[in-house]
Amino acid sequence: MDQAWWYSLVLLFFFLLASTKLFLLKQTPVNHLPPSPFALPIIGHLHLIKGSLHRTLSSLSNKYGPVLHLQFGFRTVFVITSPSAVEECFTKNDIIFANRPRLLSGKHLNYDYTTIGAASYGHHWRNLRRFTALQIFSMNCLNKSSLIRQDEIRLLLGKLFKDAQHGFAKVELKSRFSELAFNIIIRMVAGKRYYGDDLEDLEEASQFRDIISENFELSGASNPGDFVPFLQWIDYYGLERRMLTLKAKTDTFLQSLIDECRCSRESNSSCSLQSGNSTLQEETKTTMIDVMLSLQETEPENYTDTTIKGIILILLIAGTDTTSVTIEWAMSLLLNHQEVLKKAKAELHTNVGHDRLMDESDLPRLPYLQGIINETLRLFPAVPLLSPHESSDDCTIGEFDVPKGTVLIINAWAIHRDPKLWEDPNSFKPERFGEMGGEAKKWLIPFGLGRRGCPGSGLANRVVGLALGTLIQCFEWERVSEEEVDMTEGAGLSMPKAKPLEAMCKAHQAMIYTLSGL
Numbered sequence: 001m002d003q004a005w006w007y008s009l010v011l012l013f014f015f016l017l018a019s020t021k022l023f024l025l026k027q028t029p030v031n032h033l034p035p036s037p038f039a040l041p042i043i044g045h046l047h048l049i050k051g052s053l054h055r056t057l058s059s060l061s062n063k064y065g066p067v068l069h070l071q072f073g074f075r076t077v078f079v080i081t082s083p084s085a086v087e088e089c090f091t092k093n094d095i096i097f098a099n100r101p102r103l104l105s106g107k108h109l110n111y112d113y114t115t116i117g118a119a120s121y122g123h124h125w126r127n128l129r130r131f132t133a134l135q136i137f138s139m140n141c142l143n144k145s146s147l148i149r150q151d152e153i154r155l156l157l158g159k160l161f162k163d164a165q166h167g168f169a170k171v172e173l174k175s176r177f178s179e180l181a182f183n184i185i186i187r188m189v190a191g192k193r194y195y196g197d198d199l200e201d202l203e204e205a206s207q208f209r210d211i212i213s214e215n216f217e218l219s220g221a222s223n224p225g226d227f228v229p230f231l232q233w234i235d236y237y238g239l240e241r242r243m244l245t246l247k248a249k250t251d252t253f254l255q256s257l258i259d260e261c262r263c264s265r266e267s268n269s270s271c272s273l274q275s276g277n278s279t280l281q282e283e284t285k286t287t288m289i290d291v292m293l294s295l296q297e298t299e300p301e302n303y304t305d306t307t308i309k310g311i312i313l314i315l316l317i318a319g320t321d322t323t324s325v326t327i328e329w330a331m332s333l334l335l336n337h338q339e340v341l342k343k344a345k346a347e348l349h350t351n352v353g354h355d356r357l358m359d360e361s362d363l364p365r366l367p368y369l370q371g372i373i374n375e376t377l378r379l380f381p382a383v384p385l386l387s388p389h390e391s392s393d394d395c396t397i398g399e400f401d402v403p404k405g406t407v408l409i410i411n412a413w414a415i416h417r418d419p420k421l422w423e424d425p426n427s428f429k430p431e432r433f434g435e436m437g438g439e440a441k442k443w444l445i446p447f448g449l450g451r452r453g454c455p456g457s458g459l460a461n462r463v464v465g466l467a468l469g470t471l472i473q474c475f476e477w478e479r480v481s482e483e484e485v486d487m488t489e490g491a492g493l494s495m496p497k498a499k500p501l502e503a504m505c506k507a508h509q510a511m512i513y514t515l516s517g518l
């Protein structure tokens with residue numbers, strides 16, 4: 001029998017299986033499932049997904065209801081756009097929904113589901129969260145690592161100043177923000193810089209950049225085998241083969257970072273730090289790998305090399321593009337709203353002045369700037385559907401039954417633009433956060449909710465705040481033409497702009513003295 005026959009037979013088998021499952025679901029009275037569009041055998045509703053997922057799901061929710069049931073192949077999916085349902089998911093059902101669905105990328109690109117982002121709720125995940133809360137994201141640790149961020153910002157400002165010291169110059173911003181975000185994380189983790197013109201030819205840096213960009217590509221690729229298992233068995237798109245190759249390359253590279261640090265520790269000094277600024281304080285020289293290797297000495301079972309590699313990887317994947325696209329969206333919004341840019345400049349002028357660069361400790365005195373960040377995250381959340389959760393048991397949401405193993409998708413993008421929650425929801429109005437006080441932020445959920453919410457939100461706020469604040473303080477900004485900046489969303493793991501941002505930039509007269517000293 002030739003191959004085509006085999007495929008037809010397997011297809012027929014699954015067709016019968018899926019039809020029986022759908023038939024039985026309809027017959028079982030205990031299942032009171034949310035409304036659902038007509039489903040096709042085997043693929044369920046996958047054929048409805050065209051173009052942007054958050055927009056498609058938002059249209060389906062508008063048609064069928066704020067708690068929507070979809071079938072993505074064999075996976076039962078609930079899509080939530082109702083605030084009361086979201087509240088229920090992350091209060092009474094928070095532990096039940098604290099698992100992640102097991103996708104192929106979690107197996108091959110997340111150390112067999114053991115990274116903090118892919119692990120199921122349980123002892124190992126709690127331990128990782130405890131470690132990151134205490135050793136990376138605590139106020140004390142963030143204050144210590146602030147010098148790294150300040151140094152990277154100075155490098156960015158210095159480069160822009162070179163182009164724009166004598167008058168308006170056209171600058172491409174996407175790649176600069178991306179370099180900033182990656183260098184910050186990899187310096188905090190390993191004390192290295194891998195991005196920037198000066199590092200283009202460095203073999204180690206270019207190897208790292210290739211590995212990371214492929215990790216982004218494959219983690220974001222939709223894999224039909226995650227929903228229709230027999231496609232996984234035949235690896236129809238060759239995705240699994242690529243993941244396995246990448247897994248080996250990534251592991252070798254991350255292991256070399258650990259070994260290098262271990263070697264330096266053994267020769268009694270901490271891991272070397274490449275710095276753009278030689279005056280960087282001694283205290284920032286302890287990298288996260290250093291900290292994890294010390295913990296390995298006392299708790300070897302909790303801090304194996306694999307665990308350490310998983311932490312490095314997830315920080316790089318979860319904490320870089322999310323931050324840089326947010327800065328890019330915010331700058332795009334400011335270029336289209338010069339009146340907001342003017343107000344932000346005035347706030348910086350009053351609270352920081354022109355004699356020094358703004359730093360992270362100024363952020364609490366800049367509420368309007370915070371309003372701009374909040375409003376950017378509301379309109380363009382970098383992770384519009386949060387990360388999918390999965391139920392570990394049967395439960396209910398409102399009147400609906402949720403079977404164990406249901407994938408939960410929260411459409412934060414739709415909630416952020418719901419006219420019942422936000423006045424004039426599609427407009428960019430940073431002042432709404434001042435006027436509405438704390439109440440305004442209740443349904444601002446770009447970092448997710450509950451125990452699986454983003455642990456890096458504090459760090460992200462600092463990086464975005466520092467970058468935006470200093471860019472506004474130091475430069476005049478204009479669009480490259482009369483036309484508004486194109487705000488179309490592109491495709492990617494974190495919601496990017498379809499067109500990379502370019503702008504006209506000129507050093508602010510009052511900041512020239514400070515900028516020339518960078």
Ligand code: HEM
Pocket residue numbers: 116117118185314315316318319320322323326381382383386387388446447448449451452453454455456457459460
């Ligand atoms: C603007 C920037 C960022 C946004 C919008 C963002 C958003 C999110 C969202 C929506 C989730 C999933 C929450 C859920 O499942 O309900 C998440 C998880 C996560 N984020 Fe962020 N994030 C940002 C920056 C960062 C940074 C800077 C780091 C660290 C360096 C980070 C580390 C993580 C990790 C480790 C997780 C997985 C948590 C878990 O599964 O337990 N994120 N983030």
